[in-house]
Amino acid sequence: MKKTNITIGAVILIFLLAMMTVSIFYTPYPVTQMNIKERFSPPSLKHFFGTDNFGRDILSRVMSGSQTAFFVGALAVFIGLVFGVLIGALSGYIGGIFDEITMRIMDAMLAFPGILFALMFVAIFGVGIKNTITAIGIMSIPSFARVTRSSYLQHKEFEYVKSAKAKGASPLRIIFFHILPNVTSPIIVSSTLGFARAVLSEAGLSYLGLGVQPPYPSWGRMLNESQVFISIAPWYAIAPGIFITLLVLGFNFLGDGLQDLESLK
Amino acid sequence: MYFYLKKGFSMLITIIAVTVITFVSFQIIPGDPVLSRLGVDADQAQIDALKEELNLNKPLATRYFIWLKGVFTGDMGQSFRYSVPVSDLILNRISVTFILALISLLLIIFIGVPLGIISARYNNRIPGLFISFISQIGMAVPSFWTGILLMFLFGIVLKWFAVSGYVSWSENPLLCIKSLTLPAVSIAIPNIATVIRYMKNMVLDEMKKEYVKTAYSKGLSTSQVLSKHILKNAIIPVITILGMISATILGGSIIIEQVFSLPGIGRLLINAITTRDLPLVQGIIVYISVMIVIINFIIDIFYTIIDPRIRFN
Amino acid sequence: MNEKLFEIKDLSISFRKKEEQFFAVKSVDFDIHKGEIVGLVGESGCGKTLTGLSIIGLTPSDAIISGQINFKGMNLLSKNKEERRSTRGKNISMIFQEPMTSLNPLMKVGDQIRETLLINMRMDKFQAKQKVYEIMKSVGFADVYSLYKKYPHELSGGMRQRVVICIAIACNPDLIIADEPTTALDVTVQAQILDLLKKINQQTTSSILFISHDFGVIKEMCSQVIVMYAGHIVEKSCIGRIFSNPLHPYTQALLKCIPAPEKKGNPLFSIKGKVPSIYDNSEGCPFFNRCSFALEKCRKELPKLREYEPEHLTRCFYTEEKNGKTDS
Numbered sequence: 026m027k028k029t030n031i032t033i034g035a036v037i038l039i040f041l042l043a044m045m046t047v048s049i050f051y052t053p054y055p056v057t058q059m060n061i062k063e064r065f066s067p068p069s070l071k072h073f074f075g076t077d078n079f080g081r082d083i084l085s086r087v088m089s090g091s092q093t094a095f096f097v098g099a100l101a102v103f104i105g106l107v108f109g110v111l112i113g114a115l116s117g118y119i120g121g122i123f124d125e126i127t128m129r130i131m132d133a134m135l136a137f138p139g140i141l142f143a144l145m146f147v148a149i150f151g152v153g154i155k156n157t158i159t160a161i162g163i164m165s166i167p168s169f170a171r172v173t174r175s176s177y178l179q180h181k182e183f184e185y186v187k188s189a190k191a192k193g194a195s196p197l198r199i200i201f202f203h204i205l206p207n208v209t210s211p212i213i214v215s216s217t218l219g220f221a222r223a224v225l226s227e228a229g230l231s232y233l234g235l236g237v238q239p240p241y242p243s244w245g246r247m248l249n250e251s252q253v254f255i256s257i258a259p260w261y262a263i264a265p266g267i268f269i270t271l272l273v274l275g276f277n278f279l280g281d282g283l284q285d286l287e288s289l290k
Numbered sequence: 291m292y293f294y295l296k297k298g299f300s301m302l303i304t305i306i307a308v309t310v311i312t313f314v315s316f317q318i319i320p321g322d323p324v325l326s327r328l329g330v331d332a333d334q335a336q337i338d339a340l341k342e343e344l345n346l347n348k349p350l351a352t353r354y355f356i357w358l359k360g361v362f363t364g365d366m367g368q369s370f371r372y373s374v375p376v377s378d379l380i381l382n383r384i385s386v387t388f389i390l391a392l393i394s395l396l397l398i399i400f401i402g403v404p405l406g407i408i409s410a411r412y413n414n415r416i417p418g419l420f421i422s423f424i425s426q427i428g429m430a431v432p433s434f435w436t437g438i439l440l441m442f443l444f445g446i447v448l449k450w451f452a453v454s455g456y457v458s459w460s461e462n463p464l465l466c467i468k469s470l471t472l473p474a475v476s477i478a479i480p481n482i483a484t485v486i487r488y489m490k491n492m493v494l495d496e497m498k499k500e501y502v503k504t505a506y507s508k509g510l511s512t513s514q515v516l517s518k519h520i521l522k523n524a525i526i527p528v529i530t531i532l533g534m535i536s537a538t539i540l541g542g543s544i545i546i547e548q549v550f551s552l553p554g555i556g557r558l559l560i561n562a563i564t565t566r567d568l569p570l571v572q573g574i575i576v577y578i579s580v581m582i583v584i585i586n587f588i589i590d591i592f593y594t595i596i597d598p599r600i601r602f603n
Numbered sequence: 604m605n606e607k608l609f610e611i612k613d614l615s616i617s618f619r620k621k622e623e624q625f626f627a628v629k630s631v632d633f634d635i636h637k638g639e640i641v642g643l644v645g646e647s648g649c650g651k652t653l654t655g656l657s658i659i660g661l662t663p664s665d666a667i668i669s670g671q672i673n674f675k676g677m678n679l680l681s682k683n684k685e686e687r688r689s690t691r692g693k694n695i696s697m698i699f700q701e702p703m704t705s706l707n708p709l710m711k712v713g714d715q716i717r718e719t720l721l722i723n724m725r726m727d728k729f730q731a732k733q734k735v736y737e738i739m740k741s742v743g744f745a746d747v748y749s750l751y752k753k754y755p756h757e758l759s760g761g762m763r764q765r766v767v768i769c770i771a772i773a774c775n776p777d778l779i780i781a782d783e784p785t786t787a788l789d790v791t792v793q794a795q796i797l798d799l800l801k802k803i804n805q806q807t808t809s810s811i812l813f814i815s816h817d818f819g820v821i822k823e824m825c826s827q828v829i830v831m832y833a834g835h836i837v838e839k840s841c842i843g844r845i846f847s848n849p850l851h852p853y854t855q856a857l858l859k860c861i862p863a864p865e866k867k868g869n870p871l872f873s874i875k876g877k878v879p880s881i882y883d884n885s886e887g888c889p890f891f892n893r894c895s896f897a898l899e900k901c902r903k904e905l906p907k908l909r910e911y912e913p914e915h916l917t918r919c920f921y922t923e924e925k926n927g928k929t930d931s
Contacts, residue, residue, distance in 0.1 A: 133304070133307070135534075136533065136534070136537060136582065136583075136586060137537065137579065137582065138537040138538060138540050138541030138544075138578075138582070139541060140541040140544055140545065141540075141541060141544070141575065141578060141579070144544070144559065144560075144563060144575075145312075145315060145571070145575055147563060148562075148563040148566075148568070148571045149315055149316065149318065221430070225432055228432050228434075229432065229434060229545055232432075232434050232545065232548075233545065233548060233560055234564065235560070235563060235564070245432075245434075248432075248434065248435060248438065251438070252438055252549070255438065255441070255442050255446065256442075256446050259442055262435070262438050262439070262442070263439075265435075266431070266432065266435035266438070266439070269432050269435065270427070270430045270431045270432070270435070271430075273429075273430035273431075273432075274426065274427065274430040277426060277429060277430055278426070281426075
């Protein structure tokens, strides 16, 4: 049962990654090519997901949208990971007042609805792909911090840490050289689940028009565009949504499967 | 008694922290607020007048307290765009968001909790696996997409619901609820999935405990053990995630109000951001944040009422 | 001898893992008479708890049970779930090992005792409550009126175990299965609980199946003793004979383990080796690799249970040879 989760997740992600890679070099039609004569065509052999209001091929747009989804997700998770692990490791290892205050802040950030923070960020600093990545990245920091911190709290009592201390290793060395390699699995799990959340956040922000702006493609923004034409071209709304769901499902299954593996140890 | 005072004090500190953070965040905005409002051609007199009005000449701390006082008295300055006190704008919209959030919450609790228990009871059997599978999907589907699809299916195709338009409670309670049904369902679905998962894990954990064996040994049936013993114990941790869920409901309503064009606070916020109406944005964020803090506080208190172990410590 | 209440015949409990079947309890036979305290003794993992659970019907859902558990002539194993459930609490009750967690932390202790009355007896809530006060007094609780309203975390371990005992005796069951009821308690409290159980047995004639790994406690309580090892019964007898004439090498070793004032100054005896795991399907006597008297045939053949004195049986080739009772 546990292995199933990982397999399903991996299959979905590999498929989507493949699609993204292909889209860099090839899409059935150029993404921006408009063909007014063929606007609002329903799905057919010619246009697998139909065409939008400008006659653009939806499949091609969706394929290139995957680039944004992966790119934003990966970078946001990266930011969250780097800072989150750093904060969590220091907090967990050093403890004391530093830990107390830091965790208070992290808890406050977690209690806040993510989207509200992203909106505030965008309100202050403006929209666009860079700010979207930064906002989502910052939003991801607390969960990485928490997970890392509890791992460090656990590991700092283990024998190998004590023997490293006895050898005279400096705290920084212990934190990054000794403990860190041993706590990678929960961090990996957090990364997969964080990626899923990041994809949803980017889609949401872009839907609101406050995320990724043209010319960068975005599934979320496509959904916004499609809404106006829902009665004329319902298929326009279906494709981007399916792919957002698939990508999130993929990461969720993978993350769950990895988490189950973890708990079996 | 001391316990409640401590909690209340802690809540106050959090609220103050929230206001400070919000205030400070908006002071670091790139660009000059005066020039962006008056335009580059404004003359010095206009600039000075506006600066005076916005208290920009006073030190930071003073500006904070002036603003804070405004938050409490409801005077947060004029909204740039509407030229109406920010508090008026917010109050008008709050009831919409509130009712929407309430309906969503009820859906989440009354669908999520039972399904979670069922999924635990039939764990590894067909009903349980089925529920787990749909809840995985429920968590992955973006709520705004669900909103669009529901609107299409039930509003346009089946014509059971109006596509947009909000009927206020005072006008017609039933129609009000009807106009909020599809939005509430959209918000509820991912949260229901979360609650199902959580509830299932809690119930499964409880089922392994010793007191459950004692209950069975008295001759109780599985349903009786679940309802009379396990439920109460499993629900308590779920109450803790109620806090998190309230936050996601509020967050979800921001997007969903946009999908269904509902005149709530969320839509107001989006408009404010899009038009760079910063006093309004600031005001809304403070209100929503304080609401969340208060909700968490109420949940904490509720928690102590339910669990006698905490009460007596 | 009193009437025979329970007759367990050829009881086997096994689990399936990856196409193979592993036996935790192997062909167990014994009887419990009215008013008797029967001791089931053995190290952890020998199958004694599972045996107890199978009588009350609370074995894990993946357990495969065969044989007969005859209660007043009826085979409980042939009954359906509802019929089994009707015996729980009313005819058979159980006391578990961990008093700290055996009670629902969110329910008043009095209500938890009352619950078993409400399910199994025809009483209304008020009558049941009065009965609960009676029961609580009978186990030695002082201020029952305020104790009723307390929550488990307000009680000590010994008090909680008394509450569990109240639950077990509430409906005057034919059999109380006590699974290591005192193992998790302090020594002083242990003595109180054991005395209480003895008193209950004398006053109500409820039989007790007392499961323990501690032969010293068994000696205190039981009239009949069954020794289990690796799922088998290796010796069965009344309490007097098992102490005066332990036949099975395992029983002898167990008895040597009991600390006693006379042994003071000498190192505590412990049996070398470990109990075989459930996955160990080897033939022959399970005690073979820990037995000081092992013969060659013990490796390959499982000895049968044979009677050496009235009502005193054991399964051991060495004992057979010593007493001239070999297979013909």
